[in-house]
Amino acid sequence: MSRGPILVVDDDPAIRRTVAEILAFEAYTVETAPDGAQALQAVERERPGLVLLDMRMPVLDGWGFAQALKERNIALPIVVMTAARDSARWAAEIGAAGHLAKPFDLLDLLAVVERLYGAA
Amino acid sequence: MILVLVVYFVALMGYVAAAFIRAARRSGGVTRRRMRAVSAGCLALGAFILLVPIAGISAGAPWLVSFWTLLEQLCALAAGLAFLLGFAPPGWLRRTWQEPELRAFLGRAASLPRLPDTAAIIEALERSTAAALGVVDATIGLWDGEAGVLRSGSGDRRTDAPPDQFAGGRAFISQRPVFVAGAALTGPAKAGPSRRASDGSALAAPITAGETRLGVLVAHAPHAPIFAEDDLGLLALLAGQAAVILESRALIDQAARMQAREEAARLKDDFLSAAAHDLKTPLTALVAQTQLLERRAQRNPAEPADLASIKAMVGETQRLKRLVLELLDVARAEQGTLVGRRERVDLAALARDACALHATDLHRYTLDAPDRLEGYYDSMRIVQLLDNLLENAAKYSPSGGEVQVRLWLDGDSARLAVKDPGIGIPPSDLPHLFERFHRGSNVDDRRFAGLGLGLHICRGIVEQHGGSIWATSSGSGRGSTFHVALPTGAPIAAPFLAEPPAVAPAVDAPQLALEQAP
Numbered sequence: 001m002s003r004g005p006i007l008v009v010d011d012d013p014a015i016r017r018t019v020a021e022i023l024a025f026e027a028y029t030v031e032t033a034p035d036g037a038q039a040l041q042a043v044e045r046e047r048p049g050l051v052l053l054d055m056r057m058p059v060l061d062g063w064g065f066a067q068a069l070k071e072r073n074i075a076l077p078i079v080v081m082t083a084a085r086d087s088a089r090w091a092a093e094i095g096a097a098g099h100l101a102k103p104f105d106l107l108d109l110l111a112v113v114e115r116l117y118g119a120a
Numbered sequence: 121m122i123l124v125l126v127v128y129f130v131a132l133m134g135y136v137a138a139a140f141i142r143a144a145r146r147s148g149g150v151t152r153r154r155m156r157a158v159s160a161g162c163l164a165l166g167a168f169i170l171l172v173p174i175a176g177i178s179a180g181a182p183w184l185v186s187f188w189t190l191l192e193q194l195c196a197l198a199a200g201l202a203f204l205l206g207f208a209p210p211g212w213l214r215r216t217w218q219e220p221e222l223r224a225f226l227g228r229a230a231s232l233p234r235l236p237d238t239a240a241i242i243e244a245l246e247r248s249t250a251a252a253l254g255v256v257d258a259t260i261g262l263w264d265g266e267a268g269v270l271r272s273g274s275g276d277r278r279t280d281a282p283p284d285q286f287a288g289g290r291a292f293i294s295q296r297p298v299f300v301a302g303a304a305l306t307g308p309a310k311a312g313p314s315r316r317a318s319d320g321s322a323l324a325a326p327i328t329a330g331e332t333r334l335g336v337l338v339a340h341a342p343h344a345p346i347f348a349e350d351d352l353g354l355l356a357l358l359a360g361q362a363a364v365i366l367e368s369r370a371l372i373d374q375a376a377r378m379q380a381r382e383e384a385a386r387l388k389d390d391f392l393s394a395a396a397h398d399l400k401t402p403l404t405a406l407v408a409q410t411q412l413l414e415r416r417a418q419r420n421p422a423e424p425a426d427l428a429s430i431k432a433m434v435g436e437t438q439r440l441k442r443l444v445l446e447l448l449d450v451a452r453a454e455q456g457t458l459v460g461r462r463e464r465v466d467l468a469a470l471a472r473d474a475c476a477l478h479a480t481d482l483h484r485y486t487l488d489a490p491d492r493l494e495g496y497y498d499s500m501r502i503v504q505l506l507d508n509l510l511e512n513a514a515k516y517s518p519s520g521g522e523v524q525v526r527l528w529l530d531g532d533s534a535r536l537a538v539k540d541p542g543i544g545i546p547p548s549d550l551p552h553l554f555e556r557f558h559r560g561s562n563v564d565d566r567r568f569a570g571l572g573l574g575l576h577i578c579r580g581i582v583e584q585h586g587g588s589i590w591a592t593s594s595g596s597g598r599g600s601t602f603h604v605a606l607p608t609g610a611p612i613a614a615p616f617l618a619e620p621p622a623v624a625p626a627v628d629a630p631q632l633a634l635e636q637a638p
Contacts (some may be wrong), residue, residue: 014405014436020375021429050169058396058518082402085393106411 006117007048007067010081011057015102019081021054022106023113027120029081040068046069048076050117052100055082055090066094077116086094126173131252133166145506150350154206161202164364168195176316218354229361233369239274241369245337245362252358253323255339259342260327260362261286262335269336288324288338295333297352297359322527323351325359329367337362387557391573394559395447401428402439409433448572450556452579458501465497467606471527474506482520485510489527495534495608501581502606508574509538509602516563516600517542529608533587536604545593545600553591562596582606 006028010016011036020030032044033039037060044050055062062080069076078092085103091099098112138158144152157246175188202402205213228248235241242260249258261281269280270289283289291298300322324338339351374489413429429595452458468489475485512521521541545553545560552558575589582589586607593600 014406014432015408016438017403018408018412018432022408022415025412025416029342048173083397083404085396101402103407106408106415109408 003117004048005031006080006113007039007046007051007109008032008041009029009034009051009057009062010037010054011035013023021043026110028077028113028117031046036062037049037069039065041074043069043074043093047070050113051076052097053078055084056079057098060091062095066096083088122173126169129169130166133162133169137166147351148552150354152254153217154209154350156206157202157209158206161199161206164199164202168192168199171195182237182274198564206478208586214350214353216264218350218357221354222357224251225252225358229365232365233372238366238369238373245365247577249337249339249355249358249362253339253354254322255485257288258339259287260335260337261289261292262366263292263333267427283336286336287340288336290323291324291338293325294335294337295326295328297323297356299323323355325356327359327366329363332367334363334366336545366472390559393556398443399440400502404441406433406436406440443503446573446577449577449580453577454556454579456584458580459498459579459584460501462498463497464494465499466500467493467495467497468527469501470499470502470506471525471536474503474510475525478507478514479511480514483514483517484522485525486522487525487527489525490529492526492533493529493608495606497606498581501585505578505581505604507605508578509536512541512574512602513538513542530605533605533607534608536571537601538601538604539601541599544593544596544598546596547593550591550593551625554589 006023008016008019008023009032010019010032010108011034016032016034020032023030030041031048032041033055037052039053040060043051053062053065060068062082066078077097078094080087080094080096080103082090082099082100084090087099087101090096095115100109100112140155140162142544144155144159157187171188175185175192188451192262194572209217214533225248228244232244236242242262246258246260250256261267261272261273263283264271266278267280269282270292271278271280272286273279281289283292286292288298288300290300322340324336327334327511337355339355346534366368367588407424409429411423413433416423418430449458468491471487475487510525517523517540519541524537524539526535526537526539543562544562548563549558549560549562553560554564554575556573558576579589582604586603589602589604589632590604591600
């Protein structure tokens with residue numbers, strides 16, 4: 001059974017890279033994108049199995065990205081990662097499967113990934 | 121003998137008429153018209169007295185006698201009528217006579233609530249009242265319920281007095297218009313606003329809107345009014361209008377205060393969430409990096425620590441440090457202690473460095489500057505200023521493009537302009553751009569993270585260097601330009617030049633100035 005990679009979308013390069021490194025260290029396959037628009041291209045290209053999504057991003061934000069997925073009839077589990085107080089509300093808004101409030105714990109990140117994507 | 125009497129009475133009537141005309145000119149409203157009527161009556165009476173002997177002398181021709189007699193009787197009738205109108209005018213006439221002044225007052229009053237502040241409204245009301253009543257000046261005492269005083273004037277001329285010591289305060293206490301003769305006004309020197317307290321008199325009417333006692337309107341006359349009851353009536357009408365105006369103004373003020381409070385609360389809320397976001401982002405990376413490092417070390421104890429991870433952590437620590445310092449700078453900007461030691465700084469070199477540092481694939485920086493442009497500045501803060509403006513230019517131009525940086529010398533000021541092709545600034549935001557926590561109304565904070573502190577700190581830096589900062593924009597979506605003017609001179613030069621050393625020849629002074637402030 002082949003499944004797509006985990007797509008990490010965050011405009012902050014340090015967060016993008018670190019989350020990717022953590023997942024790669026646990027032997028997950030990871031793709032990254034700095035904004036919603038490039039994330040959409042990555043979705044078309046890579047058909048990821050899970051998206052870790054920041055909400056506030058330039059060009060196309062998390063809401064726009066989720067809307068575009070819906071318009072293209074692409075069903076994908078999304079985990080919202082945001083520093084905002086209302087991360088849970090935002091996650092509900094876009095119908096995300098989970099959310100991580102920044103700064104999140106490494107174990108919480110791995111737990112939510114395992115729940116929605118499975119072990120590496 | 122009769123002739124002497126006639127001359128005496130005619131002269132007397134002329135004098136009285138003249139006196140009333142003079143008094144009429146100084147007064148207003150019904151009083152002025154009543155005085156005119158009285159003076160007309162005096163003139164008619166004088167003419168009557170004059171006509172009595174004339175009719176007697178010209179006894180020869182009977183037609184002449186009847187003519188003089190007719191004239192004489194007409195004069196007497198005119199005098200009687202004029203005195204009646206002057207001394208006891210009927211109510212309808214009083215109202216008619218009052219109307220022009222009231223109309224003029226209302227005409228002026230219509231625009232009053234739009235004046236910038238209550239003090240200006242009160243001043244205008246006082247002027248209008250004085251004009252309507254034809255008195256030298258009028259004063260409004262506003263009731264301050266907490267202090268229990270009537271307050272008049274503002275700034276240096278502000279006086280507070282409890283109602284029983286305030287000139288005309290009795291009208292406020294009794295809630296009825298009152299006439300106060302000179303003697304009643306004397307009291308403690310600072311008791312009332314009347315500058316002619318001891319030798320004048322005052323008319324006072326309460327300013328009351330419904331049940332709310334707002335204050336008292338006092339008209340000061342140099343001497344006791346002749347027809348006080350009419351002036352009081354008019355004053356009471358004016359006070360009623362003043363109450364309406366002040367009450368509507370109070371409502372406007374209250375609405376504005378409420379709006380400002382809400383706005384301040386909203387700004388603080390926005391600031392807290394933005395601060396949280398900006399602090400949490402580097403913290404997220406830092407926490408994740410350290411935990412990853414720990415996990416790696418646990419799993420492969422023999423493997424050396426990954427240098428790239430450590431470098432990334434150092435980077436995030438620096439970012440956090442910068443942010444924390446920025447938050448502390450806000451406090452310094454408020455206190456005016458942002459700028460420290462100044463030294464000779466080449467702005468052109470700093471601008472070149474900043475442009476090179478900030479250039480990315482998406483944003484180009486073009487610099488138009490002289491080879492050198494020196495002044496006395498806190499170089500660290502100038503670097504911070506340049507970084508902030510250049511970063512903003514890129515941040516708010518999300519589609520990329522060219523940021524034009526211009527630096528030039530304008531008189532004794534260095535001028536800087538940073539022009540970006542970005543989202544621009546709506547005109548309504550321009551005046552508030554540099555206020556703490558302010559973020560542009562066209563700035564979607566989902567797309568543009570920020571605390572609204574950068575420009576506030578920039579203004580602090582520039583102003584504490586004695587300069588100014590402002591922005592121009594053709595509007596939303598049309599880019600913006602930030603302008604800075606920084607005096608090049610060293611501030612330490614000023615006191616030094618003010619007291620030139622006594623031994624130094626006078627010709628040295630300009631050279632000294634050149635050295636100190638190139």
